[in-house]
Amino acid sequence: MQLVRFYLTQTRRHHGVLLYEWLLKQAHAQGASGATAFHALAGFGRHGWHEATFFELAGDVPVAVEVIASSDVIARLLATITAEQLSLPYLQVPVELHVTGEPGQSDQ
Template sequence: MTVFKEAGQLLRIFIGEANRHGRMPLYEWIVQQARSQGMAGATVLRGIQGFGANSLIHTTKILRLSEDLPVVVEIVDTEEKIEAFLKTVDPAITEGLVTVEKARVRMYRAGGNRKARS
């Protein structure tokens, strides 16, 4: 389990919904890797519009492009764990943007005795 003393890092991975790792969506693979490496947690956010390095607009407004909407995977953990995790996922991210920012963790709490869902 990750122990924070306020200093942490926020990892953001900006990819497309259609990006894959093998047969699996890349965002799903990234979350599975984060869980298996004991990261503090991961959240996937699906955008309604965006563009990347190729300047192609992806939006829910155009039916044919709505299949590749922007996706952001966010993970907050210690600097050491983020750096180690990046070594795992770097080869799988063939297009997209990855940022790392300082994060000041004010609280990190787990709920009651909830069972993990697979």
């Protein structure tokens, strides 16, 4: 399993859809095990410092989209992003996915 984390801003769009939503839909369509978009409180990167304050306009706030999937699914997702000519910084690392509790135990 692999984890890939994309970094973008909250209001960035692709084909009229918020980019984080587009990424989540693409990950789902490619067969990812799971994906989540995280809204960041603060951060800095290649485009400077960003912080979510009361007076800040939406759009400069960083968002991270994490996808957990097999290497094949991640490769297809990255190929789709490349074909769409999107430029996104990302982190990719191998992960082990586990669930606590007894096998077959429900959340009741």
